[in-house]
Amino acid sequence: MTDMTDSQRVQKRQQPKLLLKWSWRELWQGQLWPVAVALTLIIACVFALAALVSRVEKIMTDQGRSVLAADLVLVSNNPIEPTLLSKAEALGLTFSEQTRFGTMAFSEQQMQLISVKAVGNDFPLRGQLALQDLQRSQSKVNPGELWLSERLFSLLDVKQGDTVAIGDAELRVSGKIAQDPELSFNPFSQMPAVLIHENDVAATGAVQPGGRVQYRLYFMGSDDKLAAIQDFAPLEPGQRWLSETSQGRTGEFIDRARQYLSLTLILVILMATATLVLTCQHYTSTRVETVAMMKSLGASKRWLWRWLSGQLAMLFGLSAIAGLSIGWGLEVLLRLPLADILPDPLPDMGMSPLLISMFVALLVAIPGIGISLIRLLDAPAISVIQQQADRPKNNKAYALLLLPVAAALIWFGDNKLMWMTLAGIVVVLALLAFFGLVVLSLLRKRKWGPAMMLALSRISRSPLTTGAQLAALTSSLMLLAVIWLLRTDLLADWQQTLPIDAPNVFAINISAEQQQDYLAKLDQENIPHSEAYPVIRGRIVAVNGVDLLAKADDPEQRDEALRRELNFTWRETLPIHNDVLDGNWPEAGLAIKGVSVESGIAERLGLSVGDELGFNVNSQPFSVTVNSVRHVEWRNMRPNFYFIFTPDVMADLPATWLVSFRIESNQNDVVNQLGRDYPTVSLMDLRTMASRIQLMLQQVSLSLSVLAALGVLSGLLLVMTLLRLSMSQRQQEIKLYRTLGASRKRISATVWGEYGLMALIAGLMAVVGAEAIVAALVKWGFEMPPQWHPMLWIMLPTAAIGLVLFIISTMLKQLLQPLKS
Known part of the structure; x- marks a missing residue:
């Protein structure tokens, strides 16, 4: 009895070592290493992205505060x-x-x-x-x-x-x-x-x-x-x-860049999470028989938890070390394209990237791995000899999802952009998965070759599985498209509002007698310039007979445009850089007194086409009718006005003239000569301001491009993981086809047809989803006009099919390899 007790004590002391050795072998020789790789990539990507976001935000904040x-x-x-x-x-x-x-x-x-x-x-x-x-x-x-x-x-x-x-x-x-x-x-x-x-x-x-x-x-x-x-x-x-966020043009694009940085980080986390969940589900599916066998040999659920907990602790520790190391190196690589424009020394990234990456990894790993493992431990011992496809599932495990949901509620708070993005992704994915199944159903009704018919039969045999695969493949393609399209639209908007050739000098107070000579002088020096605009100062005082100045008791509570004189102009035609939103500008030569109103002040004062507005210029009151409402881009450094009148309203009033033009760095003498030749003309030299804004724009643009590239790489990783796991799950079916006499050529054609068709459908649906989400984000999140991206309709489906071709070509031969005699 004593010897038996000693033997048990020795076994008990050796048990942790055996568990550790077994866990190590399971990690590297089993199927757990893909989970470790996925978790490593999550930590690495989140750390690198959070570190770069932290630095870029500090740089943008410093730049904004410097101005x-x-x-x-x-x-x-x-x-x-x-x-x-x-x-x-x-x-x-x-x-x-x-x-x-x-x-x-x-x-x-x-x-x-x-x-x-x-x-x-x-x-x-x-x-x-x-x-x-x-x-x-x-x-x-x-x-x-x-x-x-x-x-x-x-x-x-x-x-x-x-x-x-x-x-x-x-x-x-x-x-x-x-x-x-x-x-x-x-x-x-x-x-x-x-x-x-x-x-x-x-x-x-x-x-x-x-x-x-x-x-x-x-x-x-x-x-x-x-x-x-x-x-x-x-x-x-x-x-x-x-x-820094309220200072005109610089504040606006800094604020938008911050929104994009945060959105990119969230989308990368979502794609990395999907990668982890897929790999973990694949791991648990390969370990059902192992767990069932251990239960049949007497292993308790508590012992199994200890066994798996040791593996998970080892997995998370190794993933954390590898992920942080890779993330640090990745952050260094991500900074290389920005080396010429980043400040020296760089802002300290602090501890937040490390804490964020570890915290995110935990929040993702607990439900992502925990749900699958809980269901794995519920596998009955009889699964050793017979698969239990209809065994009851432990739905209590889904309570683990409350952790990331609660964290998201705290993190996002009242961030409408984030919630709008997540809600849009969920709705779009549900709709696209449904339409994908409908398309597949319609395709089955047509006659195809044997391989394609077998592929369609395979796809339609399990609608839930097919819908899930389509949703996963579509979501990964769609998310990487959203990241890149948002980056493209933001940069296009900034380049449009502040192009490289934007005017950087304004000449004002040009008298009527000097106007033609001044323009001729600019032409003589080959200086590109705008049209000349007459300018006269006045006030808006009434709308449809209602005195605006008497509406508010406190003058400081009035709209800013009512508290001062405004600059008015008149023209035969509207400026080409203004877009008419409502109404029409009268044709040239028609004697119709009217005024075009900028959309912002129209919204604030409640003005619309057909309203009668009262103005006061040089103590002379007059009334005109609103004939159009137009959008004005105030950031483009062009001459812009709240109100533009038809010439018959005030062309006879005395006015000065305004013209903008661009001076290059080697034309300083021209500016000085203009000042000497026309001493009464005021020159607003904005070259310093424009160059500094361009530098800030360059920094932000390159940063967004680098971050978008990282987001796209995360999406590609998810797509490749999804395709590889899906292909590996087909191995049993391929064995069955071969047993029934199907040729290797027929099996290859079936696999090519199945996955090629799914890639094409997923690519097209991803384009639709990306266009819808980006249009909503651009319009209501970033407050920019949405636009379509025709090239995306070609590039994304082509890229999806190309990825599928690459994965199939590398895996199909391996899947057929065990069948060789």
Whole structure:
């Protein structure tokens, strides 16, 4: 009895070693290694993508904040309250004050309306300010200094050291502003800028009660502290916050790029999850007999759980090490195309990619592997000698799906784009799977050759399995198409709104007498330019007889377009870069007083075709009828207007003219000569701003292309995994066909026909699904006009058939190999 007890103790001590050895052999010599590979790829892809997304987001955020000169800016029409400064200091935020106002600058020879920016010693908090004089350069404005934008030297006819009077103060010109980090674009309100120190504002006497003065407070600090200062200071009338996502054109494409990055990450996770689930299901299907045999030999369910838990722990540990290593290397490779434009040093990616990849892997693995293993352990011992196809399934295992669902609810929150994408994918897949079965049913009614008839019979024999295979193959093709199409549409939209040849200089205040000469001068210098637009300022005051200015008690609550004068123009035809959404522009020569309204202001003010609008120009009231509503792309740096009138409305009123044109880097002398030849014409030189926006666009575009390529590779991996597993499951059927006397040629033709047909149907359905999802995302998620992609209808089905041909050609010979005599 004692010997028996000792023997049992020895066996008990050796049992963990045996389990470990068995688990290791099962991992590498069994069918568990595909699951390990799938989990490794999930960790690697999510880590690489999350790391690159983290870096790109930080780069985009830094770029966006650099054009603000801070992390957050408060713009106010009234002086900043001291309590706000005290709160910022208490929070540990770095802050800087700025005062802006317009006034006249006088030199001995000339005078010019200018925009004065009075800054402190610590401006800017972000970005670079470059000031140059004849001997040196500096990055801070000191008291007593006056720095001019380059074109003011010719407009005021001054040089460094000359005296310029600004209000009551006389300041000596210290040099030129070589680079100002703050970007803005409004050719109608921009004036040449000068920089002075905030200590010199009082000496100018230009800031008076009731004057048009703007106060800005710049903040720099952590995001939580920035949120705290915003909560402490709710906006009052005449105030607004500026951040990297609210700063005009740069904020818009940064926000869209962020949405795309997040969406790409989610779609890659979905495709990687599908790959893991498929491989795990295949593994469990090959281990039913093993588990049944172990149960027949007396193994308890608890022991089996220990056996499988050891395998899973080893699998997850090895996958984590391999996945993180591969992911790190993959992230390095993904950065290679961006090497020339990424900042040096790179932003730190932090710990979030590691935590996200491990957390996602756990959330995916628990239900993805757990459901299959629970059902595997429920296999009865009799399965050793007889398959139990109709045995009851443990539906409680599906409760594990609550983990990723709960995580998605917390992660996505109120992100409408994500929920819209997921809901669209589910609906589209269900519809496409149904239509796929309908198409297959219709094909069976036609007469085909023996091989094709056998293939159709095989496909239609199990509609649920066929529907699942079609849905899986379609979804993988569709998701990779969605990733690439969204990237293509975003880049096309950005290139369209800010093309390489976009205008970068605006000439305004051109008198009627100078207009023809000015255009002739541009033509003489071979400078491409826009048409000349007459410009006159006025207000909209009424709609259908209702006074708009009397509708709101608080003037600050009125629409922004009602609180100021607007720039009006008139034309024989509408600009070619405006799209008419409703109504019609009258034919040339018809004396019909009308106005075309920009769609944004039409929506805000509730305007539509046929409404009668009241305007006031130079104290002269008049009324016209809305004849059309048009879409205006404000980001394209072209002359754009809220209201465009027919010539018979105001052509007789005095107006100045506007023209935009493009100046290359080697044509600086042309700009200076234009300033000297036409001193009364204001030149808005936006080349610095345009080049910086183009650089940001280049960075974001390349990043999106790299991320889209990774998403496509994940989709291709899913497709190849799906096809390989499906083919391996056909091995038993192929043996049966061979036993019944089917030739190798007939079997090959049947397999080619079956999978070729499924690939063609899946490819076509994937195109339909991708077009539908992308159109919905573009229209309601990214707020861009949707468009069709004709080449996709050829490329995706062709790619699907090509993948099938590749998989079949590599596996069919192997499947037939055991049948050789």
